[in-house]
Amino acid sequence: MALIRNSKLRPRVLVVGGGYLGLVTAQNLLKNLGRGEATVTVVDPNPYMTYQPFLPEVAGGSIEPRHAVVSLRRNLKGAEVVTGKVTKIVHADKYVVVEPEGDEPFELDYDQIVLAAGSVPRALPIPGLKEEAIGLKRIEEAVYLRDHILDQVAKASLMENDEERRKALTFVNVGGGFAGIETIAELEDMVRSAVAQYETLTEADVRFVLVEAMSRIMPEVGESQAAWVVEHLRERGVDVYLDTFMQDCTDKLVKLSNGEEFYADTIIWNAGVKANPVLVDSDLPLDERGRVTARADLRVEGEDGVVEGAWAAGDNAAVPDLSGGGVGGFCVPNAQHAVRQAPVLAQNLLAALRGETEFKQYFHKNLGAVAGLGLYKGVSQMGDFEARGILAWAMHRGYHGYAIPTIDRKVRVFAGWALNFVLGRDVMPLKDLEVPFKAFVEAAESKPAPRKEPAKA
Ligand SMILES: Cc1cc2nc3c(=O)[nH]c(=O)nc-3n(C[C@H](O)[C@H](O)[C@H](O)COP(=O)(O)OP(=O)(O)OC[C@H]3O[C@@H](n4cnc5c(N)ncnc54)[C@H](O)[C@@H]3O)c2cc1C
Incomplete structure (x- = not known):
């Protein structure tokens, strides 16, 4: 070596x-x-830093994936960057x-x-978990989730078998911390916009399930804010299960500790790190x-x-x-x-x-928390100040738009949000991203056109 x-x-x-x-x-x-x-x-x-707080919004189609990552080479001039x-x-x-x-x-x-x-x-040894579930720590996972979920909606719109359609449109998120709540809320928001585009689907065809092992969600905010978020999600039709574990998800059959069993094509694991x-x-x-x-x-x-x-x-x-x-x-x-x-x-x-022996101690008092729950919806807690709805959502966007490193990324993120505000969220899936060579291989393997003898003069 x-x-x-x-x-x-x-x-x-x-x-x-x-x-x-x-x-x-x-x-x-x-x-x-x-x-x-x-x-x-x-x-x-990776040749980039990932701004992870934006992953739920990337998955939910509100932020372009490349805008949520920051190039290391471009922003570390003078350093050796080894990929x-x-x-x-x-x-x-x-x-x-x-x-x-x-x-x-x-x-x-x-x-x-x-x-x-x-x-x-922090993936637990649950049967089926590593085969069937996906995490949300990487930009590639967020990109996959956006396209996969929108593709599920498109496919389901053509399905005649009720069970198959139900499975395609059941989305499970395990974990009720910040990342899990933002994820399920952003995805539910996106799916609702997408479903509205299909005449063969209604919101009642879609099922979102949140599974949380503890008796409450979002330990980062106070009890009353957390309880409000549970109510808010339930009003939006999300099934919120507290004190519940996912025990098995082999072959996409989700088995919960409360005895419920159902099939779900999409299982997202957001249960800690x-x-x-x-x-x-x-x-x-x-x-x-x-x-x-x-x-x-x-x-x-x-x-x-x-x-x-x-x-x-x-x-x-x-x-x-x-x-x-x-x-x-x-x-x-x-x-x-x-x-x-x-x-x-x-x-x-x-x-x-430089040979000095005096070092600064790290001290930081928690500022509070802001979470986005889909377009114009949010929750926040800064000390005793609690906000819900559009104000919290604006605080969330303001804070994270400011916090993402580099002016370049801030401008792109804010510009993207402004464009979405005017033009609407783009809920079109890109197809076959996992198999981009498929169409070329099909073309290469396609039968040649039958040869025709040139007509004699
Ligand atoms: C969906 C989601 C939402 C979040 N929302 C918030 C939020 O709203 N507010 C908040 O404060 N925090 C939030 N967080 C948490 C926050 O993103 C992390 O705490 C923060 O990124 C930690 O910074 P870090 O530098 O320690 O790790 P990271 O930012 O994860 O960086 C670790 C780096 O190490 C690299 N790496 C991994 N393995 C190796 C290896 N073997 N060799 C070399 N490099 C390696 C990775 O590629 C990565 O670039 C969120 C996290 C997620 C997943």
Whole structure:
């Protein structure tokens, strides 16, 4: 395996993951590093950062997919951007193994490492889950969901068999946290607009089911807001099941813990996240949930004290929440923390590079939460201030339109919303995205036209 050594003229800062934390940390480092002070290398399997809070709106057809991702190369001028997956971290010898897609793995050495690999869906060992369900953590999943769901509506409009049609038009979302609620609400909104275009379908043909294991949804907002959202979804015809588990979904037959069974062609898993499993293939200290353990100054710390040259924050780290909030005393995995931890991490890492020993502590008091529930519908909670309906929806759009990194993306997102406002949401599915070669293969295999003898003069 090749080892890509850094020129020892300057130290390498290796950022594992170019998501929210990785992108903003690298930007802060590049802005503040002196000339030739260090090389910043960012490794990510994707050439872009995904703005995950927009995934439900991408799936719901309100945001164009490319507008919800941010190019790493374009926004990290001066950094080395490596498109590949880190598969192993050996901090004792300060190198990682990188697997670029379709190429040989190689080793990459470093002086300082930033662990910013985020989280992955917490998929439970439920029969049928990994075969039949889809998560919503990646832009590709959101794109697939939009086209798949609109295609289901189109296909169902031609189905004469009631059972088949019911199965095609039953959409299940497991998980009633923020992501799950936004997902089911955006999709329900889109499907309602789509169904209106078909004479053979009515809203009564469509079934949306929300399954939540706890007795309430959205722990990020207060009880009364959460209860209002349940009522709101029920008024829109969504079947909301609380205190309920999905026990099986083999062959798309959904079996719930309340005894109900039904077929559903679309099952979305939004039931929480866990730290990126790449950390398990490292010699870094992890907690019982697989997160790298970090101090409030974002240096990695194990039982033997600070691990020199290692930094962590975001979804893949257990960072103490000094505000007294959080779950179990640690920052919850959200973008609100990741984006604020990044500049602190960059500042402290620079201080360490310069031999300083004073580090800033990360402190952030939760600002509250805003969620979109489809066009002109939302819910929010900022301290004691609670909003519902169009005001909360406008707050949601305003906040996330402002929060997506880069002016380029902000402009594209706002322009898209403005166009949708004037022209309406585009509910046309693109076909065969999973098999784009199909039409060409069919053409290549089609029978040649029968040869006709040229007419004799
Ligand atoms: C549907 C949805 C809605 C959300 N809505 C909100 C919201 O409204 N408000 C909010 O505050 N938060 C929200 N979040 C959570 C928020 O998006 C995350 O907490 C935030 O992105 C965490 O940032 P991060 O940098 O730690 O991880 P990420 O942004 O996930 O970045 C991790 C990066 O690491 C890369 N990576 C993964 N594996 C490897 C590897 N082996 N090697 C190298 N790189 C790797 C990934 O490709 C990714 O780019 C939402 C999440 C989802 C899924």
